[in-house]
Amino acid sequence: MLTGLYGEHTGVDANEVPLERPTIPQALHDLGYRTSLAGKYLNSARCDPRPEFDQFVCQAAPPAPGYSLVDPLLDVNGTVQRLTGYAPDIEAQFTADFIADTPADQPFFAMFTPTTPHHPADDPRCQSEPVSPYRPPSYDEDTQGTGKPQYMQRxxxxxxxxxxxxxxxxxxxxATRCLDMAVGALLSSLGDREQDTLVIYLSDNGYLYGEHRRSGKQVPYEESVRVPFVVRFPALLPEAEPFTSDALVQNVDIAPTIADLVDMHWGADGLSFAPLLTGEASSIRDAARIEHCEAIFFPCEPNSKYPTRTPSFFGVVTPLYKYVEYVTGEKELYDLAIDPYEIVNHADDVLYVAVQLQLAGQLDSLTAPPEPDTTIVTGPSGVLPPNSYATFTYFSQSRFATYECRLDINGVEGTWGPCDGQSVTIGPLVDGEYVFNVRGTDENAVTDATPDTRAFSVLDASAPTTTITSGPSDPTTETTATFTFSADEDPVTFDCSLDGGLAEPCTSPLTYTGLSAGPHTFSVAATDGSGNVGTAPTWSWTISDVVPPTTTITSGPSDPTAETTATFTFSADEDPVTFSCSLDGGLAEPCTSPLTYTGLAQTGHTFSVSASDTTGNTGNTATWTWTIIDVAISVQDNSFTPKSPIDSRGGAVRWTFNGPSEHTATDRSGMALFDSGPTGPGGSYTVAFVGAGKYLYGCTIHPEMAGSIRVPIDASPPTGSISTSFFVTWAAEDAPAGFVYDVQIRRPGASRWAPWMNGVTMPGDSFVADAGTGSYGFRGRLRSATNGAFSRYSPAAFISVTS
Structure with missing residues (x-):
């Protein structure tokens, strides 16, 4: 159907043989048609998108895994999807949408190829329709007594x-009844395009349901080789003037007919049936050729394992007779006029000797190697830009053909050279008028006497477009300007000019230095190899004031402080200016004075602010540093007061040393987390505790002095159901480098704590009740990943799961 070639010439004579010959969809896509396939492509083809189809909705042929007409598995343009519904309707809708999305002035080619009514034919919507058993005269025919070939006798x-x-x-x-509904919906979707749309409806094969005591296909009988063939094309045949024709038409005629109607050469085995539509002819051939297994798998023969296997055969069908010759030497001849069900085989019947001789001669003529007729399927036919590459695909009827190509330039004939493989790419091409020629030679050394040709030209008629891709800001204080630029052609040369001066050759990037204050304009133009000069884009900017403003923070919070709110005032020595403020190294954002921050963490903080003037000068960054403490501990008279306070995660603890002698505040966990060193009266020391735990410390000068900092864990919400997503937080931030967090859990009914999150660096995680209702406890600690030292576990937090 897609090539117009017999199976002997495509090589496809079994499901597993891939099609490797060019097709009519490729040619139409190359001509500018928008193309679509929805359904099955070929039994041997993978459902991967094909470049000749703009839309490719592919259903793998049975028996693909999970194949069904219900909720089918489809490859939609490269994405495999399980869609809900019925395959014929879904594929018809994809096709209808494709047609609706095709611009009215663009032609389209659409293949709607549902697998139905192929097995398993499991569309349930029409399974209540009554169907009478099929009982033609050939049903359960006595194949042993009517002259049938050996493989048919049983x-x-x-x-x-x-x-x-x-x-x-x-x-x-x-299933076919349900298919009819999809076809009707698809045809109705054509709308205004109906009048100029060619519609061809057919099946790819017939089927036997007990005729000649056989089921299936691949035999030469009418039930297998004759299929419905309906054509509608109002542009040639008004819908009000339908007719039925007995003309012998074959599936190999489809591609030549389409090519004929779009005025395209297509040298194939089939013939155009357009004359039947116009009424110019009542037939297009006297005899039709049929065949089976005459290509890659030839010869097919019955054997002990497959005694009913159909042997390779060629056959000829005329309006009155059918004649078949098998590779086994067996023959069949049927008088279709008096025996349309093909029951009595008249091969070698003395009454049909003359008829058999005539049919055998017609078969010889139909199976003789055709005169090679080479066809260019794809390739340029218009104007190409310089340095282009041109790719052509082509074919001749024989799959064993070799090819020669020739390129004529500006009327001068080139030299023929081999170009096998049905495709060739030539280039890069310079300006000129070209004619590409190709001819095929078949396996009998017969060469196409009329090579196919395609003319095209290469011409550079457009000037390059130059784009300045970067340059200085406007305004700016910089006295150096760097420009980058490019063109949409290559190679080109550039000419650059500054402030209307003489244009000089230049390359990108280009830098000017020592520029004066004031306005400036840069321009650049490109010239291509054909001398086409493009327009010159410009870049204008102004160099202005170069003195940046100085910013001063005039007030801010005390250091240290217990306040979690901080207010700053600041000013600059220029006006107007804009300020940018940042807290703790975060992203600088526009701000004004005064500026207040609330809800600050109990730790050390740094505020910074800078000013920019109207010419883009940004001055110094002023900073203010202070600490918000969460816990205050007094060190006095060889004692820490309070001894074991509770600190918030990330909160700061400050020791104030009040004498009368020197003391230290030193970590006793073995992790060396903090050490104030000997500190006398009036001194202070601050530490922020990030993770949950109980941190023991003491004084190295007075070992009897001891204290601890307790940092709790948090679990929220405190109550919930089994489906509630709780969140456990054991730190204010990720663990410091070289440290990890350990978190334990005590589930309902458990008497011991068990590991939950061990050796993690993250500060928290979600939790869903995994042991039913009851109370869940959590506690955490900090551990050194280097020496294994650790804090003690924190005070526990609990959640209650009630249902």
């Missing part, structure tokens, strides 16, 4: 076979 159908064949016939017929 005994009567068994009751089980009768039931199975009737079931398949019923399901397929019902």
């Amino acid at each position: 005994g009567p159908l068994t009751p089980q076979e009768v039931a199975d064949f009737d079931s398949v016939h019923e399901r397929m017929t019902q």
